[in-house]
Amino acid sequence: MTRGQWLQPRHGSHEAWEKDYPKLDPHGMDVACPGCRGVVKLIRRSPSGKLGGWCKPCNRGVGA
Numbered sequence: 735m736t737r738g739q740w741l742q743p744r745h746g747s748h749e750a751w752e753k754d755y756p757k758l759d760p761h762g763m764d765v766a767c768p769g770c771r772g773v774v775k776l777i778r779r780s781p782s783g784k785l786g787g788w789c790k791p792c793n794r795g796v797g798a
């Protein structure tokens with residue numbers, strides 16, 4: 735599995751991340767969280783097309 739990277743800048747909350755990544759992408763890929771190594775589904779896109787997901791255990795945004 736591809737290893738993900740932290741999204742920069744760091745989002746203060748899940749809600750803030752959802753606002754920055756408002757578009758759902760059902761075809762998103764799975765990556766390994768750079769923190770806990772858990773599986774993170776990248777299911778949202780930013781307006782510029784950047785793919786992102788949210789790692790709940792780390793409470794932090796993850797990208798490809």
Ligand SMILES: [Zn+2]
Pocket residue numbers: 767768769770771772789790791792793
């Ligand atoms: Zn994690």
